[in-house]
Amino acid sequence: MSESVPGPAPEVFAPHKAPVSPPQASEEVEFVQLLTPEGERVEHPDYSFDLDDEAIKSFYRDMTLVRRIDTEATALQRQGELGLWASLLGQEAAQIGSGRALNSKDMVFPTYREHGVAWCQGVNPLNLLGLFRGVDQGAWDPKDNNFHLYTIVIGAQTLHATGYAMGQQRDHAIGDAENGEATIAYFGDGASSQGDVNEAFIWASVFNAPVVCFCQNNQWAISEPIDRQTRIPLYQRAAGFGFPGVRVDGNDVLATYAVTQQALKRAREGSGPTLIEAYTYRMGAHTTSDDPTKYRLNEDLEHWKLKDPIGRVHAYLARHAGVDHDFFDEIEAEADKVAAELRAGCLALPDPVLTDFFQNVYVEETPQLAEQRDQFAAYAASFEGEG
């Protein structure tokens, strides 16, 4: 698992250097891997993937559909249908692998990029679009899918997750590795610098909360590279707070699944938090308003394309699981269908009405707010062409 002794400190660097490339994954980084970029199964002393090829095929389907949803949403933004989209391109394995390890009672606290985990939890992808289109701020009910709303304030959700986990403890839902509950908090490499995330680590550790802290280190926080967030590998932070940390190849869906599954088991049985650093790469921009060509090199992108999470599963299935092109074509066709449905659904999303939102401010509305709403309604109706 983890090493508690950090490696040699990197050279002190001048802060105003030109755009910095992150370290190349294959040369320097140690992590848990069970499926190579070429699609070959490998072993690890501490983790194994114990499901069958059917499971791997279903992971392939998940990742392909999720990527297609993501691509479609990006196109919709480019066509003016969404104000913004945060793409998960390149991070499919990290999200599907961890998402599929959750049981029906585990609770998820995402950031705003976990469309793949939403998929695993059964959230309708169309529900994710509303907040990017500006018709709502989160359309699904967290209780329906055990998937909290997207949190835009960086890192804030890690405290929510920790508190929720403390609630699970108080409900005596912890103690049984098979039937217990856990919470998983997603956050990025940039978020790991936030005070709230570090406070969450403190609380999780001193209260031994059943929360898996899943960090997708996609190497970038908008334009700032990972070495502006940390001098040591992120997973080693956990040692400082007193709980285990592990780095996994975030582009390896099998390894991510295995590592997350074990961490969830630990949490469910009452052994407390784990920090998982999923080492991956943000292939797209931070959001559709971002221009990555300004701060990173094309070579990096090309380098990481060779490590594509879906490509390696495709290679494995074709070469070692006897899966033929019919299966892949089916998935492509399904992807097209899902994308078309998403597009149609997006275009049909009704515009919200401001008067309807006054009632959402409080459970018990105040007289002043009711009056204000009525005044607004009267004002809005006073224009020609209105009701």
Next chain:
Amino acid sequence: MTKITLGKAINAGLRAAMEADPKVVVMGEDIGKLGGVFRVTEGLQKDFGEDRVIDTPLAESGIIGTAVGLALRGYRPVCEIQFDGFVFPAYDQIINQVAKMHYRSMGKIRMPLVIRIPYGGGIGAVEHHSESPETLFAHVPGLKVVSCGDPVDAYWMIQQAITSDDPVVFFEPKRRYHEKAELDESVPPTQPLHQAKVVREGTDATLLCYGPMVKTCVQAAEAAVEDGRQLEVIDLRTISPLDLQTIFASVRKTRRAVVVHEAPLSLGPGSEIAARITEECFYHLEAPVLRVTGYDTPYPPSRMEDDYLPDLDRVLDGVDRVMGY
């Protein structure tokens, strides 16, 4: 019927709330074993256990953030921020998460938190221990802000805040923690949480106040009798939402209003009250709404705080001015 201090009244109210609902948990720094730096939570951990009375790490954002998570899990957290001046690390969680979660989720999620904050000056403290930041919360849609002014209100209002499904920032006037009053717990409260109270009837002018200034204004009103003036004193009790009906009824009767609070003048709660009164009682007013408040400086070193804080003389000076129109 017992004579009880304001601090002990809150303690009793917390106890009653915790007995009534097993989902109520109390959390904050030093509130468990120590019973809180003002002893407001004394005895609770012994009786309700560490799972429900939680000594937290020294991390205000963490207190509120984890309380959000507990609320999502169905609990009703009562958070203590040890002193007014230390609420700011938690301000992001309060403003961006606690206040907005119900709206963000279009009503699906409730945040039935209570955030207890001892506030106000007059206790000879060092920096950051005498603030009045209530307007910074009252300005935020999604929060409710109240302050008790006497022990009986303290006992009932803390319970009402806990049973409210909306997040309530509960400001406790720390310099009044040791004020005493008779409390009969068997007599149910006469008022809902978000209603003001006419503490003293009068005809010449209305004093509008809350928290620590209620006692000051009552004393001022008693002294004003010598000046031949009958002042009406209203304990606002709720700053957001304001109980406008009670305020307007009084001002329409007396025609003159003076708002009194420790918080600095500019953009303090008095500003909102003055605007509302002017809008709705325009034709009744004999004078503009005046405000007697702290000055627009950071809270001063304690040797000067008596000059900074509104006292009986400053309140009556304000009354003189409002009567002079």
Next chain:
Amino acid sequence: MGIQQFRLPDVGEGLVEAEIVSWKVKPGDTVKLNDTVVEIETAKSLVELPVPFAGVISELLVPEGETVPVGTPIIAVQTESAGEEPLADDLVPTVPEPEDDKGGRTAVLVGYGPKTTEAKRRARKAPAASAASAASASSATSAAPTASAGSAAAPAQVATGAPGGAAPAASPALQAPAAAATAPAVPTGDVAGGNSAAVHVLAKPPVRKLAKDLGIDLATVNATGPGGIITRADVEGHAAAPAAAEPAAAYQPAPVVSGQGDTRVPVKGVQKVMAQAMVASAFTAPHVTEWITVDVSATMELVERLKGDRAFRDLRVSPLLIVAKAVTLAARRTPIINAAWDEQAQEIVYKGAVNLGIAAATPRGLIVPNIKSADSLTLPELCRALNDLVATAREGKTQPADQAGGSFTITNVGVFGVDAGTPIINPGEAAILAFGAVRKQPWVVDDEIVPRWITTLALSFDHRLIDGEKGSTFLADVASILEDPARALMF
């Protein structure tokens, strides 16, 4: 099926316009949904745009190298049959034209970007609708006038509401809903400093200042504003009235100088109020006027005797006193004469007392103060009340409260030497009696013509509640008492 246009969207790059850098397709090419068709350059970088529909490129609408604003159609595509691509025109990216109301947007990092709207007002609906909605939108507790309150306030209307339950018996047309919103007047005796009088008034600050500067007590100013608010005009009108008392008969003559053209005098103050009241009354209550000519010689004798009576030592006794008394007595037999028609409640309100109004000419115009519970006063008390009423009116000091709550009015046209008329009922009442001049006229007594003191009484009444029989009975009863005061013992 058909041609669909793709308009240049804002792509979140600070885009208000963009340059078409290079087309990736040409007319005739077949494209799938989301195929990249063009590369555009924004202020910051190159962006590829995916086409939002599948089909065959029919036309490139903007040449390479040209810069166009957001919303400009840049490419036309002949789309396939509707089955696969369920996109109607209204589902095409709804990027507004720059000249749209919503205007173009400058995108920023986290959203659509700020709008650049035109500096032009949207058209509002007709004022009636908006006034109604404004009225409904204003706070229910506001004492401010609402549009529906109307500005009519009869002389009997009181700015603050008369204490003692004599609610303004306004005719239906004059119901002021805002009255409900005014604070109940709580006259407190023990005020000190600042508050003017025990009666609370409604006035906005500049008006209060004006009154203060002019040394006018707002409690004495008649309020004509909605909801009983004292307006600036009210204060000015009060101040403009000459302070000196005039003989009751003399109005200020209008300045008319022949040959110098028309003179215009703005309608305001008491004049305006009177006009509104008269209109409301005359066109709401069906007026019937009956008159009777009476030999009041016995009354005149009685008046002379009373003048020497100790009980009336420092009082002014006049025939009007006896008329007043007669009215209160006759009302016992015909109580409906002292009632009112409540249109809104569809009820006839029999008043609990006779609040006897006496129309008075003052320097500022006609007012009708009333004597409360005149029916319960002894003759000397009634005399004193009459004297006070007239004196107060002459000095221009009649309080609004004195004018409220009347139930019957006597108008003494006789002081002008006029015999009779068709008086208009005071709003809120059901009848009015005009008392004409008393003069010596030939009369038939025992078949002989003798000079007697003769007067005419003219009674106008509201025929909704008072019929001819009742009106006539009352009038005859009043006349009979004046003819033979001993008949008062019959009532």
